[in-house]
Amino acid sequence: MSLFKNFSLGKLKEGLSKTREKIVNSITETVTGKAVIDEMTLDKIEEILLSSDIGFDTTEKIIEAVKRNLKSEKERSSEKIIEIVKEELTNVLANSNNIPNSILNSKPYIVLIVGVNGVGKTTTIGKLANNYRKIGKKVIVGAADTFRAAANEQLEIWAKRADVDIIQSTNGADPSSVVFETVRKAIDENYDVVLIDTAGRLHNKTNLMNELDKIRRVIKKLLPEAPDETLLILDGNTGQNAIVQSEEFSRVTDISGLIITKLDGTAKGGVVFQIVAKQKVPIKFIGVGEGIDDLQEFDSKSFVEAIFN
Numbered sequence: 001m002s003l004f005k006n007f008s009l010g011k012l013k014e015g016l017s018k019t020r021e022k023i024v025n026s027i028t029e030t031v032t033g034k035a036v037i038d039e040m041t042l043d044k045i046e047e048i049l050l051s052s053d054i055g056f057d058t059t060e061k062i063i064e065a066v067k068r069n070l071k072s073e074k075e076r077s078s079e080k081i082i083e084i085v086k087e088e089l090t091n092v093l094a095n096s097n098n099i100p101n102s103i104l105n106s107k108p109y110i111v112l113i114v115g116v117n118g119v120g121k122t123t124t125i126g127k128l129a130n131n132y133r134k135i136g137k138k139v140i141v142g143a144a145d146t147f148r149a150a151a152n153e154q155l156e157i158w159a160k161r162a163d164v165d166i167i168q169s170t171n172g173a174d175p176s177s178v179v180f181e182t183v184r185k186a187i188d189e190n191y192d193v194v195l196i197d198t199a200g201r202l203h204n205k206t207n208l209m210n211e212l213d214k215i216r217r218v219i220k221k222l223l224p225e226a227p228d229e230t231l232l233i234l235d236g237n238t239g240q241n242a243i244v245q246s247e248e249f250s251r252v253t254d255i256s257g258l259i260i261t262k263l264d265g266t267a268k269g270g271v272v273f274q275i276v277a278k279q280k281v282p283i284k285f286i287g288v289g290e291g292i293d294d295l296q297e298f299d300s301k302s303f304v305e306a307i308f309n
């Protein structure tokens with residue numbers, strides 16, 4: 001069951017086209033017309049898979065499976081090899097603890113958005129706000145990125161676009177005071193969803209991580225069980241770095257879910273498989289464009305389908 005109403009396989013396919021070109025088209029080209037799948041061709045396939053960022057372990061599994069099948073079967077068509085790749089990648093996602101997004105179980109439902117600089121936090125908040133509003137939720141966003149001068153304006157533009165309310169900040173204000181004000185208003189005025197934008201931060205910058213702690217404490221003062229979600233935003237273009245960020249953030253704070261952005265701009269969308277294979281934290285949404293409707297709920301089945309069909 002999906003939460004939002006904007007799911008579109010077409011949009012997903014379009015967004016993942018570069019990744020599809022990389023995985024499906026490149027392998028097809030490599031294999032087509034070859035009478036024998038020799039070591040060199042296998043190396044080439046391996047290289048393609050590694051450069052799509054699906055990860056070393058999964059790549060090895062696929063190559064092993066290809067070898068096994070080539071031994072036992074006469075057919076060496078590109079279709080057969082693509083089928084093997086698809087099957088192995090489907091297995092990776094099948095083992096994920098992907099939980100579908102569900103009806104919000106508390107009110108107000110507090111979502112804290114975190115991540116390093118420029119990964120798409122503010123944009124994603126705009127998209128989320130719009131989706132929640134469209135399913136009839138009363139939404140407020142809090143501009144707790146008081147670090148960058150233009151951050152407040154940027155969130156204000158997104159709030160207007162999404163047609164939701166905002167608690168703005170003044171430059172240099174204490175982020176946790178903005179958070180307090182936002183959650184206070186949400187409780188008093190019966191909001192359903194609170195989305196909190198935060199400044200980009202590195203997991204190893206102690207003062208910024210302490211600031212995040214303070215934000216969480218302030219929320220808990222008003223709502224002991226909150227935040228309901230702390231979502232870590234990862235830029236899908238950054239490959240291995242995204243994995244490292246996920247590990248490091250999870251070590252220092254409670255991350256309940258991941259959002260992988262900018263999958264439209266990259267041929268390295270295979271990183272989603274690597275993240276699922278390596279991380280316990282589930283992927284909740286993926287970003288496939290800069291527009292307000294370009295956030296899709298992550299569903300492993302449709303993700304594979306969008307790449308291979």
Ligand SMILES: Nc1nc2c(ncn2[C@@H]2O[C@H](COP(=O)(O)OP(=O)(O)OP(=O)(O)O)[C@@H](O)[C@H]2O)c(=O)[nH]1
Pocket residue numbers: 115116117118119120121122123124145148151198199200201261262263264265286287288289290294
């Ligand atoms: N193509 C594409 N671009 C995206 C996506 N999500 C965000 N962006 C772009 O990424 C850039 C940075 O986005 P922001 O939302 O400002 O990122 P941020 O994490 O809030 O950045 P800081 O607040 O500076 O840390 C913008 O140009 C966005 O349009 C996406 O899914 N696809």
Ligand SMILES: [Mg+2]
Pocket residue numbers: 121122123145151197198200
């Ligand atoms: Mg921002």
